[in-house]
Amino acid sequence: MSEYVISTENLSKTYGFLFWKKEKPSLDKLTLKIPKGVVFGFLGPNGAGKTTTIKLFMDLIKPSSGTVSILGKPAGDIEVKRKIGFLPDAPAFSQYLKAYEFLMICAKLLRIPSSERKKRIEEVLAKVKMTEYAKSKLGGFSRGMLQRIGIAQAMLNKPEILILDEPLTGLDPHGRQELKDIIIAQKKAGTNVFFSSHILSDVETMCDQIGILHRGKLLCHGELNSLLSEKGxxxxxxxxxxxxxxxxxxxxxxxxxxxxxxxxxxxxxxxxxxxxxxxxxxxxxxxxxxxxSTENLETFFFRTIENNIKTVNLNAEGI
Ligand SMILES: Nc1ncnc2c1ncn2[C@@H]1O[C@H](COP(=O)(O)OP(=O)(O)OP(=O)(O)O)[C@@H](O)[C@H]1O
Ligand SMILES: [Mg+2]
Incomplete structure (x- = not known):
């Protein structure tokens, strides 16, 4: 059994094909080893390559080069897929289904035994505080309510690892606090969590480890406390x-x-x-x-990105 929950080696993705291939890779030689038992926050500005990375983890797209393994097996391994709870960046929901019906379909797809489905659905609806909306149609839900249902479906199969693309997006401050509590409770119960986010203050209070991605390159990663440790x-x-x-x-x-x-x-x-x-x-x-003096995550994040922009510009000028 691998000591890492997620392990990538020079993982790269360039979109397109032949003449239509993009000039620059959207993900460039990502090497990342995430140990068990941590909440990992994946940060980066718009277009950095976070969703691309997550899609590669979920085997929704194929890498141009490099490898990725989840729980010690190659991405896409059917057994491993059953151990992952996944929230995509823009989940699509059928307007006409009720929350309970939607989760029942997910439970069937996840092959949760029929005797357990009802109980599991009730459990996850309670966790995301949506029990009272179980019989309401998804079409009438706000963005934050849909996000809660998305998170509920990710927890249905009691996953070993939760992979969440922007889970805090669309949630009000109360909802964000609730989700943070859910993630911390999941961690205590032994679930590994990997999520991308733009909300730095929340990441700072939740994560053990972070990685910062910019223009497809991983600029830094590691223990949050040591990255933010004494600087002058x-x-x-x-x-x-x-x-x-x-x-x-x-x-x-x-x-x-x-x-x-x-x-x-x-x-x-x-x-x-x-x-x-x-x-x-x-x-x-x-x-x-x-x-x-210690930095907060926001200062650290902007300093890291700015330094990278300066370095790239200097290289471009041949200095
Ligand atoms: N299907 C695609 N075809 C071509 N280019 C793509 C495709 N998907 C993403 N890209 C490009 O890859 C780069 C990384 O996009 P990605 O969606 O992974 O970024 P992101 O970090 O998730 O951004 P955001 O914070 O906005 O969600 C961008 O330049 C984007 O235009
Ligand atoms: Mg994204």
């Missing part, structure tokens, strides 16, 4: 100590005067500068407070 420091300087602020300011990346007359300066990671700062702290005592 923040220094508070007491009011009346303008001379210290002025001395440190040329090395800072950001500085601003506080309402109380003091200063707050931000510094990048730099060992030499840290020594200087520590010496100053020894001399000035309580007039200086040094704190590690």
């Amino acid at each position: 420091c923040r220094v508070m300087i007491a009011a009346g100590k303008e001379d210290i602020a002025k001395e440190l300011m040329p090395d800072s990346i950001k500085s601003h005067k506080l309402n109380n007359g003091g200063w707050e300066l931000e510094f990048d990671e730099d060992e030499k500068f840290k020594e200087k700062l520590n010496l100053m702290k020894e001399k000035e005592g309580n007039f200086i407070t040094i704190m590690p």
Whole structure:
């Protein structure tokens, strides 16, 4: 049995065929190993290649090159497919079916034993707080309600792994909180979760690991805590100590005067500068407070994307 839930090796996809083939791959040599028991958030701007990746995981499209294995078997393996709960990016629902009827069809397709179907449907409807709409037609549902039904069908087969493309889209803040609770409960019950999202604040509170994709390339991935860990420091300087602020300011990346007359300066990671700062702290005592500065996911995300754009531009200019 594989130690990874999802494992890809140089996975690439270029859409089109022969003359109609796109110039650039939509997914470019993705190598990703996701261990068991984590909630993985897959991030990237529009068109980054997230849905393409998920379609490759689900064997809905074929790779141009590279490999993907899910739960130790190649994507598309019929046994493995039964262990996956999947929410596509734009699920299509028949307008005329009632929620319960739709889930019953899904239960049959998933080959859930007939004796268990009713109970499972009731369970998932309760989980997504849609029990009272079981007998209502899907055609009358709002986008958020349909999203809940989509998530319910993904959980019907008690999956080992949930693969969700933008599950938070269309949900109101209350619905997003409920879905976050569902995902955390699923993780506690031993389900592995892989989902794509644009909602960085939610990803930050839910995920153990993240990956950032941009223009088909994976820019970084790993434990969220270590990616956002200490990056330099923040220094508070007491009011009346303008001379210290002025001395440190040329090395800072950001500085601003506080309402109380003091200063707050931000510094990048730099060992030499840290020594200087520590010496100053020894001399000035309580007039200086040094704190590690951590990034939030939003700042980290934009910095990562901007750095990639700069690098690509420099390469294009041959610098
Ligand atoms: N069927 C297709 N034929 C041709 N090009 C496609 C096809 N599907 C996607 N693409 C292209 O592949 C790239 C990646 O698209 P993809 O849908 O995977 O991005 P995404 O990260 O899911 O974006 P979003 O956040 O908007 O959902 C885009 O440039 C898109 O135009
Ligand atoms: Mg998408």
